[in-house]
Amino acid sequence: MNAGLLGVGHYVPERVLTNHDLEKMVDTSDEWIRTRTGIEERRIADDDMNTSDMAYLASKKALENANIKAEDLDLILVATVTPDYPFPSVGCLLQEKLGATNAAAMDLSAACAGFMYGMITAGQFINNDTYKNILVVGVEKLSKITDWEDRNTAVLFGDGAGAAVIGPVTEGRGILSFELGSDGAGAKHLYQEPNGFMAMNGREVFKFAVRQMGQSAINVIEKAGLTKEDVDFLIPHQANIRIMEASRQRLELPVEKMATTVKKYGNTSSSTIPIALSEAMEEGRVKDDDVVILVGFGGGLTWGAVALKLGR
Numbered sequence: 001m002n003a004g005l006l007g008v009g010h011y012v013p014e015r016v017l018t019n020h021d022l023e024k025m026v027d028t029s030d031e032w033i034r035t036r037t038g039i040e041e042r043r044i045a046d047d048d049m050n051t052s053d054m055a056y057l058a059s060k061k062a063l064e065n066a067n068i069k070a071e072d073l074d075l076i077l078v079a080t081v082t083p084d085y086p087f088p089s090v091g092c093l094l095q096e097k098l099g100a101t102n103a104a105a106m107d108l109s110a111a112c113a114g115f116m117y118g119m120i121t122a123g124q125f126i127n128n129d130t131y132k133n134i135l136v137v138g139v140e141k142l143s144k145i146t147d148w149e150d151r152n153t154a155v156l157f158g159d160g161a162g163a164a165v166i167g168p169v170t171e172g173r174g175i176l177s178f179e180l181g182s183d184g185a186g187a188k189h190l191y192q193e194p195n196g197f198m199a200m201n202g203r204e205v206f207k208f209a210v211r212q213m214g215q216s217a218i219n220v221i222e223k224a225g226l227t228k229e230d231v232d233f234l235i236p237h238q239a240n241i242r243i244m245e246a247s248r249q250r251l252e253l254p255v256e257k258m259a260t261t262v263k264k265y266g267n268t269s270s271s272t273i274p275i276a277l278s279e280a281m282e283e284g285r286v287k288d289d290d291v292v293i294l295v296g297f298g299g300g301l302t303w304g305a306v307a308l309k310l311g312r
Contacts, residue, residue: 111270233292
């Protein structure tokens with residue numbers, strides 16, 4: 001039995017915060033943000049919208065796309081660093097909202113690599129025939145832990161949710177290979193401060209990401225017995241266009257074969273990859289039997305990559 005993608009969905013808040021809006025809030029400029037990050041705008045959730053609310057809206061779409069009822073879910077895995085509460089988990093809140101009465105539920109924390117950790121964890125339950133239908137969600141309300149007076153971080157982040165239903169697929173499709181990794185020595189470069197705000201050593205994180213994202217993508221291609229020429233599409237973590245471009249060039253892919261949502265959503269941490277995957281499938285940029293590389297990195301430091309063949 002091989003674990004693969006049964007359906008996807010995503011949600012982003014309606015409120016748009018542009019670079020020009022940020023110019024009025026901190027000492028920055030649209031030109032500076034665009035040239036260094038590729039970001040032009042990001043979405044910000046209303047005060048009364050919680051992380052679990054965004055997770056619910058994305059999950060409803062994923063279940064519809066997969067043609068799966070909530071009560072048919074066996075497990076819910078939510079990747080987030082911005083839960084509604086320290087406990088109960090977003091997973092449990094989401095289980096109740098969906099009416100997924102037969103599902104176990106939990107959160108996992110791997111920062112921006114969280115969706116990869118969730119997807120690969122789900123794959124193990126499917127492959128060993130323990131569960132049949134697993135909902136994996138990457139969701140963040142980063143606006144509530146962003147210091148809007150810190151120009152180094154305020155320009156980067158946004159809110160959003162992406163969801164995927166993972167289950168058994170036909171032979172030759174699904175997760176072909178994966179890689180997970182961590183380096184706790186780099187924890188000091190990206191973390192949440194005692195005051196609740198994010199802190200980041202941008203230079204060190206950039207160097208790590210450029211090195212690790214490209215290498216992890218190559219690693220899962222080789223583990224799957226594929227070559228770079230077999231790759232149809234790349235979905236990297238949407239943190240910074242320069243990091244993403246380094247990964248694309250490492251795989252020798254043309255520009256049109258890489259998902260680029262960072263321009264309109266910014267860095268939404270664990271949700272960037274499932275949002276980009278959902279949009280790519282909606283737009284018909286990827287199709288059944290395409291080989292797609294998903295690769296991300298995050299605080300921890302953590303990273304993860306998957307070689308995925310689409311189709312049920």
